[in-house]
Amino acid sequence: MTAELKVGVAGLGTVGSALLRILIDRADDLAAATGRPLRVTAVSARNRSRDRGVDLSQVTWHDDPLALARDPDVDVVVELIGGAEGAARDTVTAALEGGKSVVTANKALLAAHGVELARLAEQSGAALNFEAAVAGGIPVVKALREALPGNALHGIFGILNGTCNYILTRMEEDKLGFAECLKEAQVLGYAEADPTFDIGGFDTAHKLAILTSLAFGTQVDADAVYVEGIASITPLDLQMADELGYRIKLLGVARRTPEGIEQRVHPTMVLKSSALAQVMGVTNAVAITGSAVGELTFVGPGAGGNATASSVVSDLADIARGTAVAPFGRHTERLATAERAPMQTHQGGYYIRMTALDRPGAAASIATRMAEEEISLESIIQRHPRARKGGEDVLAKDSSVPVVLITHATSEAAVRRALDKVIADGHIEGVPQLIRIETE
């Protein structure tokens, strides 16, 4: 048996504590699986007194994670501090510069500085592993990085944020409003006090940027991700989706298109029969389409201390075994600069919900403006409010009526132009709701 692998853990919150417990409880099995013992030799956290359920008396405690990164008694640094800058970035940088391998769960850091850090790792021959940064316990980073080299990948479709999926699931199943479900998610600990990062789609965007790089062999390009959150989704949208055979999910989508690589995060109508539509609550899922394999779907826990720690342990085990894979699947010199497909060129079906004023001309305006942009309609649904239940958002005025259009494939630009004209015609109230449809 080879020498032990000395692990330093920076950040002892929920994931860090779970990690320490697993490394102790499963020490024998880990040694059997990797051929060498894994031992925690150093930790760093702000609060020394908190009980983490493990004996840390034999472990060096560093108040400064940078000192942990430079501790000669540490072979590999696990960074669980979080944040794209500051202590997390400094710690990871110092570790890699010192030739130590790094395991991190930090999607913000990787989305912002992934390629730069990968370059540092390459220079010293260290590993930079980040299975836990995307989709919690699902081994999708490993799958993309190692298991699909026989495929030209076409697309990635991910439910990558448990908070959003929980809220959408609750809204759908119990016909509740967004604000109510968000509050409930906060009470249950599924959403932060400031939930913007999750519900605004930004967390999903960071994760998507990482998956996109792995899938397409391109540099991480988080700035290129088009982002919409879920705050505008109403119970009426969910009801209409249901009637039309869809569910609404916040998806991160990356696709290779003739215009370049499309990266987008937005509420999406997915067919009820699709694998992603079955994913409820805080669960995450990633569907991958490739030239040889067709479609693969991975479903599992997107968060939680133990599930995330499971991925951190997987990364540590690979380092213990000496597995050498480039952080983003290929040498940074071979990561292409992605051609960005602008959102305006996106092609797909659209769900458009408008509140039309109940007077002559509204339907003609909508139909004409769509026709002018050569948008063909699969369905038009107009119902008088009296005929419906729920949907408190459109019952404000008796003189307005919801109109829902489902378009055949068209471009984002055409839809935007048509809606601008419909708004200018003055027959609708407020801003139209636009939800993209994925049928793949």
Next chain:
Amino acid sequence: MTAELKVGVAGLGTVGSALLRILIDRADDLAAATGRPLRVTAVSARNRSRDRGVDLSQVTWHDDPLALARDPDVDVVVELIGGAEGAARDTVTAALEGGKSVVTANKALLAAHGVELARLAEQSGAALNFEAAVAGGIPVVKALREALPGNALHGIFGILNGTCNYILTRMEEDKLGFAECLKEAQVLGYAEADPTFDIGGFDTAHKLAILTSLAFGTQVDADAVYVEGIASITPLDLQMADELGYRIKLLGVARRTPEGIEQRVHPTMVLKSSALAQVMGVTNAVAITGSAVGELTFVGPGAGGNATASSVVSDLADIARGTAVAPFGRHTERLATAERAPMQTHQGGYYIRMTALDRPGAAASIATRMAEEEISLESIIQRHPRARKGGEDVLAKDSSVPVVLITHATSEAAVRRALDKVIADGHIEGVPQLIRIETE
């Protein structure tokens, strides 16, 4: 860039031909992903003249795969011959004995001789990779072997045979009989002329035995798998399942129980809301439950030349990178001898369908015999044939009536004893249909 990896391919059927095409078409990407070129230097197949869509003029042709295994111009042997004995076994053995790494898609070989071959690989430091042997293009071998060392695994639940899942899907969706759907599957090329190996559950059993070893760190023990096929499933069973909120799938299940490791293959009622219930047609799926990660589900193509070749390429890429993982996840000396849990100790819910003679005493016999074995019933459904449609199998006699019981968790032994007594009481016709229920 390191020296090229020289690949020899034994067996050029659908998978072998797809593999050759991928290795040519994606040569640049494979070199980028692994750091070295992969080149096919030798092949072996019976038919030299068949057009495989690739230029083989620069490749050494061996009529005997053993000669390929011994060719000094081959670093790694891909075995796509098939079968547990004969040429496949000899080729793999010779390659490993000669210190060459092996990639194989051969589940029968691994189920029969996996540990012995792993030992040979260990002796020479060669790799023995077999992603394609289980669940086609789904990277579940890699996930179990490398990605979950932080987990004590509890169970594996797999839809591992596309033929069976296709037949069950067709029976359910179109209310067709088993024989008709089998014939259709044969016409479409989803089932062999002699379909016993698939529909009898034996193919699933081989795959399950491999997954069990990977999941529990035990020696492959294919003889311990309890096997039932799908030939006895009737449209009435599917209809009853539907009414009760289930679908019927042929599952391979491995579980750690207090009595040992349970390995079983049989038609299974799964909740319609479960991930496995959504898996239709020839698609495969594997659900894994673990102590840290909770539940993971992988869904994808279980067969097909390209999807299977995708897994073979993944294995080759790992060898090109120098990744060293024990074939069954740990050194063979550390693979435990599994304690076998006999099927009689299996605990779970049961669906029991009987054809009761329509006369006094039948219901009393059934209810009494169940009570004697302390089997508590969740539902009893008895309907006069006139009230139903379909189900031609139970309309034979006007004087008989189908009775369906759903039990709460009980033991296989108790159910078997109760049914033996019910049969002895003489109130039912034929053999009761027994389908196990999984609600996890």
